[in-house]
Amino acid sequence: MNAYSVDHIHDDHHDHGPPPGLMRWVTTTNHKDIGTLYLWFSLIMFFIGGFMALIIRTELFQPGLQIVDPHFFNQMTTMHALVMIFGVVMPAFVGLANWMLPMMVGAPDMALPRMNNWSFWILPFGFAMMLSTLFMEGGGPASGWTIYPPLVLQTGDALPFLIFSIHILGVSSIMGAINIVATIMNMRAPGMTYMKMPLFVWTWFITAYLLIAVMPVLAGAVTMLLTDKFFGTSFFDAAGGGDPVMFQHIFWFFGHPEVYILILPAFGIVSEIIPTFSRKKLFGYSSMVYATASIAFLSFIVWAHHMFTVGMPLAGALFFMFTTMLIAVPTGVKVFNWVSTMWRGAMTFETPMLFAIGFVIMFTIGGFSGLMLAMTPIDFQYHDTYFVVAHFHYVLVPGAIFAIIAGVYYWIPKWTGNMYDEKLGKAHFWLSTIFVNVLFFPMHFVGLAGMPRRIPDYAVQFTDFNQIATIGAFGFGFAQILLLVVVIKCIRGGAKATDQVWEGAHGLEWSVASPAPYHTFSPQPVVK
């Protein structure tokens, strides 16, 4: 409480806190407000996307067609992916960055606060437009989130809305990324050199560059789809001399770095949490930074491993196979460093730490199935099966989502000033961990046995594993209501958090009061 009153004396000639009422949230340029908006938006979208996933799993509970028609099933697989990628994981990371990044580098706010407001507020409109396509003539997009032509060009009225909403989401994340880079480059406290920055800042710094480099490529690709459909161009139309395979190249040139956009900030969060609860410094700080940068670089030269089966000369297949497997090296360095940080640490297992350890173990499972898929001849067998679905859900759900949840538990006492309910948090962790494995592990087996993805029906021999997966899906889905309960309870009250919150926590964000005052670091701190 001491630091809070000190801050108050410093600031009371210009700090009048947030204005009251709803307009506070519409007009805000405060990084903490915008972070909160992003996080709530992400949580709402998480439940919308999760509801779509449950429709998919309900349909797949039994072979044959049960509750939805195949076209709607395909709309659900497509929208579930778009919502979860662009509406949940990316905004959640941007929200955490908004909240924590200025406090971590000792800045009073983001570098470009008005643009920050804009980059959040165009997001709900983008998603309103995208979700509204489900109610349009011909339904929403049903071609999978990869929107491959020529299939996607058969979408009804929804196509231009889908494309413009992707443009809007792209603009939003590019602006967010520009803001983050500008903040890190210009606003660090005196003495905060690059190699002293917390790892969450470093991973976001690199992620932001990935974002500004590849989101425009996606914008270009969807613009080509738009002109192919409505303005007579033939980028992807063979009749006019185009080639649909070219779309896959352009899309995955965006798509693979995008995969790392979805995971690098998660690496950063986990690299903050594990040292805190191991009460040791992070093992191999600089190797973590270089590993992150290497992963980011490699992500630009591996894209065609998503499309081994479209045909490629042997040299190409070998190149993409080996570069893909090379990514396992820096990723292995990271996992090694996390484990080494825990080695002989005085560890305690509060909820954020549980989620972080769960992340390390289950993300690694996803990494290994990724290595299997990297091998070209094996990929011919597994391509577009449930094995792929199991792989990327392991890296995204107990990977990215677990890291985000870990970050929320870790930082929420700083946001609200109250400790969350540890019992409920732990229950949330164990239910999530058990059910996420019940949900996704059987998918490996049905995938290896040849069950194709994105199909509402399947051969009867896959029934048992699919029923297990569906039970896991409902368990995991309902367990997430606990997260909402914990967050609301924590906002409304609870044990008061100290400024440092966690015994082993180090860094500038823990030197300000809990809850963090509306304006922090107006006189910049000095890092020694």
Added chain:
Amino acid sequence: MRRFKQFHLIVIPVAMFGFGYLMVPIYDIFCDITGLNGKTSSISQAELDVLETDQDRRVRVEFISALNQGAQWNFYPEVKSMKVTPGKSYTTTYTATNRLDQSMVGQAVPSVAPAQAATYFNKTECFCFVQQSFDPHESRQMPLVFVVDPELPDDINTLTLSYTFFDVNSRIN
């Protein structure tokens, strides 16, 4: 407030948007060199005259045809396959029939498998070079003159040439 100095943050997105489009010609050139997308090469008569023939070798060329998206045509090759000598030029035809009561315009798009062979399959004359217009119920034989390059790798003994016939009426109107 400090002035915004990181102009590269604006230059990179704009440049990368351009790069997305630049990938179109890059892809075409890359495929032209490697034959990756199965697109065949064309060859002039002068180039054809200087090609040596490889009398000892016979390569089997298969012809197949396909229609795109239920186009209302009949479309098939005159012969299903030929044994050819690399370096010699051959002529064959495909027949197309417009089954509709209105005039139609079609475009044939070739593809060669295996893809490594695509650059060795050369055409001096092909109905696929231009769009073909048909009167109602018109049927027509369309010629194709081709030569297989003697440089064709030894392990390739069979080439499959596939033509897909596209309706391009909507594209023209």
